[in-house]
Structure formats: C-alpha cells, structure tokens
Amino acid sequence: MLSKKCKYAIHALVYLTERYEQGPVQIQDISEKKHIPKKFLEAILLELRHANILESKKGKGGGYYLVKKPTDVNLMQVMRLIDGPIALLPCVSINYYERCDECKNEKSCGIRDSLLSVRDETLQILSDATLAKIVKRERQMKLN
Amino acid sequence: MLSKKCKYAIHALVYLTERYEQGPVQIQDISEKKHIPKKFLEAILLELRHANILESKKGKGGGYYLVKKPTDVNLMQVMRLIDGPIALLPCVSINYYERCDECKNEKSCGIRDSLLSVRDETLQILSDATLAKIVKRERQMKLN
DNA sequence: TAAAAGTCTACTTAATCAGTAGACTTTTAT
DNA sequence: ATAAAAGTCTACTGATTAAGTAGACTTTTA
Numbered sequence: 413m414l415s416k417k418c419k420y421a422i423h424a425l426v427y428l429t430e431r432y433e434q435g436p437v438q439i440q441d442i443s444e445k446k447h448i449p450k451k452f453l454e455a456i457l458l459e460l461r462h463a464n465i466l467e468s469k470k471g472k473g474g475g476y477y478l479v480k481k482p483t484d485v486n487l488m489q490v491m492r493l494i495d496g497p498i499a500l501l502p503c504v505s506i507n508y509y510e511r512c513d514e515c516k517n518e519k520s521c522g523i524r525d526s527l528l529s530v531r532d533e534t535l536q537i538l539s540d541a542t543l544a545k546i547v548k549r550e551r552q553m554k555l556n
Numbered sequence: 557m558l559s560k561k562c563k564y565a566i567h568a569l570v571y572l573t574e575r576y577e578q579g580p581v582q583i584q585d586i587s588e589k590k591h592i593p594k595k596f597l598e599a600i601l602l603e604l605r606h607a608n609i610l611e612s613k614k615g616k617g618g619g620y621y622l623v624k625k626p627t628d629v630n631l632m633q634v635m636r637l638i639d640g641p642i643a644l645l646p647c648v649s650i651n652y653y654e655r656c657d658e659c660k661n662e663k664s665c666g667i668r669d670s671l672l673s674v675r676d677e678t679l680q681i682l683s684d685a686t687l688a689k690i691v692k693r694e695r696q697m698k699l700n
Numbered sequence: 701t702a703a704a705a706g707t708c709t710a711c712t713t714a715a716t717c718a719g720t721a722g723a724c725t726t727t728t729a730t
Numbered sequence: 731a732t733a734a735a736a737g738t739c740t741a742c743t744g745a746t747t748a749a750g751t752a753g754a755c756t757t758t759t760a
Contacts, residue, residue: 413641413643413644413645413646414644414645415716415717415718416717416718416719417717417718417719419645419656419658420658422667423658423659423667426666426667438735438736438737439736439737440736446658447657447658448658449718449719449720451719451720451721452718452719452720454737454738454739455719455739457737458737458738458739461737468736468737468738469726469727469736469737470725470726470727470735470736470737470738471725471726471727471728471734471735471736471737472726472727472728472734472735472736473727473728473729473735473736474726474727474728474735474736475737476737487667487670497557499557500557500558501557501558501563502557512563513591514563514564514567514590514591514592515567517697517698519697520694520697520698521694522570522689522690522691522692522693522694522697523566523567523570523631523685523690525690525693526631526681526682526684526685526690529681530677530678530681530682533674533677533678533681534674534677534678537670537673537674537677538670538674540670541667541670545666546666546667546669546670548666549666549669550664550665550666553661553663553664553666554661554664559747559748559749560748560749560750561748561749561750580705582704582705582706583705583706584705593749593750593751595750595751595752596749596750596751598706598707598708599708599750601706602706602707602708605706612705612706612707613705613706613757613758614704614705614706614707614756614757614758615703615704615705615706615756615757615758616703616704616705616757616758616759616760617704617705617758617759617760618704618705618706618757618759619705619706620706
C-alpha cells in the first residue's frame with residue numbers, strides 16, 4: 413500500500429495540474445479542498461519542490477504551482493520520491509536493489525521471475541499515468 | 557514491499573514443495589537451509605497451517621508438510637494471507653476496500669483508474685504463480 | 701519415560717507513519 | 731515602515747507495525 417503521504421502528494425499534484433499556469437495556489441486552499449492536514453501538506457509540498465516538480469512563491473499572494481509540464485510528471489516518479497521502491501522485494505528493485513539471502517542463485521529463483529513481471533507491468537502503467545492524462549481522464553468522466 | 561515474514565513464508569513453501577509427499581520436514585531444517593530465524597519461522601508455519609495450506613505432525617519424527625496441491629497454492633494467496641491487501645490504495649482493494657476522502661466521485665477519479673490496472677495486472681501474475689510452477693521453473697533453470 | 705518435535709501466549713525493540721508545534725523568513729499592500 | 735500573509739525549517743510526539751525472542755506447554759515415538 414502507498415502511504416497516506418504519497419496519496420496526499422498525488423491528490424495535491426492533480427489539484428495543481430487543474431490550475432496549471434494560473435498562478436500560485438495556497439497551501440490552505442489545497443488542504444481544504446482535498447481534506448489534507450495543512451501542516452502535513454506543507455511538508456509534502458516542500459518535498460515536491462525540492463524535487464523540482466513544484467515551485468513556490470513566498471509572501472502575500474504566494475503559494476505553490478507546477479513547474480514541470482503535466483505531461484512530464486507521472487505516478488512512478490511521485491511514488492518513488494515519496495515512498496521509495498516500487499518492486500515487491502529488494503532483489504527485484506531497480507533503485508533499492510539488495511541481494512536476497514534465501515536463494516543461492518538469483519538466476520534460478522522461481523519467485524524472482526514472477527515478481528520481476530509484476531514490477532515491469534507496474535512500472536509500465538505508473539509511468540504512463542502522467543498528471544496530464546489523469547486530469548484529462550477526470551474531465552472526460554465528469555461529462556457523463 | 558513485502559514484509560520479510562511474507563518472503564520467508566514463500567521460501568519455506570517452495571522448500572516444502574520440493575519435498576511434497578515425502579513426509580514431514582522439521583522447522584529446524586527449513587530454518588537452516590533458508591536462513592530464516594527459527595522462532596520466527598515457527599510463527600509463520602503455524603499461520604500457514606491455520607490457513608490449511610500446511611499440516612503438521614507433532615512429536616519425534618514430526619514436522620511440516622504441504623497438504624494443498626502445489627498447483628493449488630499461489631503467490632496471491634500467500635501474500636494476502638501474510639501481508640494483507642495487494643492493491644496500492646484502499647479504494648482499489650478487493651478485500652480491504654475503503655472509500656477515499658480526497659475524491660468526491662470515485663468513478664471520475666483519474667488516479668483510481670491507473671491503480672486499478674496495476675492491481676488487476678498484479679493479481680493476474682501472482683495468481684498464475686503457483687508453487688508448482690515456481691519449483692518447475694527452478695528445476696529447469698538449474699539445468700543451464 | 702525421556703527426548704524430540706510442534707503450540708501458544710506474551711514480551712521486546714526498533715523503525716516507520718502520520719502528523720503537530722513553533723519560531724523564522726520573505727513578500728506585498730497600506 | 732510595517733503589519734499581515736504566505737512559505738520554510740527543525741524538532742518533536744504518539745500510535746502502529748515489523749521483526750523477532752522467551753519460555754512454558756503438549757504431543758508423539760523409540
């Protein structure tokens with residue numbers, strides 16, 4: 413399961429994508445509309461800013477806004493940033509690889525094989541899910 | 557990520573599958589061969605027995621053995637049993653469903669859609685990964 | 701009947717999750 | 731100039747879970 417932090421991050425990003433290039437949005441605003449604890453949200457947005465996904469403007473009239481293009485941010489990136497590994501075991505992880513004690517030979521591990529497939533399929537779907545696509549899908553859905 | 561407990565459970569099951577219908581295998585044996593802390597392994601095997609995947613024999617010459625057929629036990633079952641939900645969010649979970657506060661309308665949630673795909677693909681792969689297939693794959697791999 | 705096995709309850713210890721508090725800095729409108 | 735509005739940053743807190751451990755107990759068999 414994703415952490416709540418990650419879920420909040422995604423929802424905040426979707427909110428900011430809906431307001432892309434419309435000036436800064438205040439934390440307070442996002443917090444209220446998306447029901448995310450304000451203080452917690454502050455920390456999350458800061459993290460997204462440090463990753464150069466968001467930028468902020470301080471002072472009155474300030475707030476957060478998306479600097480990357482909505483087509484250039486996807487769920488894989490966000491999940492990796494906030495929650496870390498996507499793979500189900502360290503021995504099939506790309507960014508957090510660690511050898512597995514239980515098997516002498518990784519090549520002949522029958523478990524690894526399936527979990528590699530899961531990882532690949534998951535990465536495929538998540539990297540295809542850009543903020544642009546998510547928001548587009550929501551707008552289309554709402555027409556029905 | 558899977559818990560270590562779940563990883564241990566899978567490795568123990570594979571070990572018992574390799575010895576299917578060859579009489580009980582002692583905890584000590586599994587523990588040593590698979591490098592799993594014995595006391596921890598005891599708890600895991602007990603859980604698998606309560607789920608009617610394993611059966612045990614007490615007393616001297618006792619141990620654990622697989623009662624379900626190796627074709628009837630798959631990674632989806634084991635992961636659900638030990639770690640719980642497979643889905644990445646409660647709102648896309650089959651067995652642990654919970655409504656998501658952030659979206660007014662679940663149908664029009666653009667995030668949900670991708671995570672449903674991830675869940676479906678994952679379940680597909682994991683339920684196809686039976687103990688029989690895993691062991692078969694290992695045996696074939698070892699020939700090379 | 702002793703030794704070998706699994707069973708069960710109850711700890712423990714460390715890490716992570718999900719936040720909160722509060723002082724600080726920057727910016728803008730008056 | 732300065733008050734108010736905004737984000738920044740460090741440090742804490744409390745609850746839960748992960749990963750085991752201890753130890754007494756029961757069952758079986760040679």
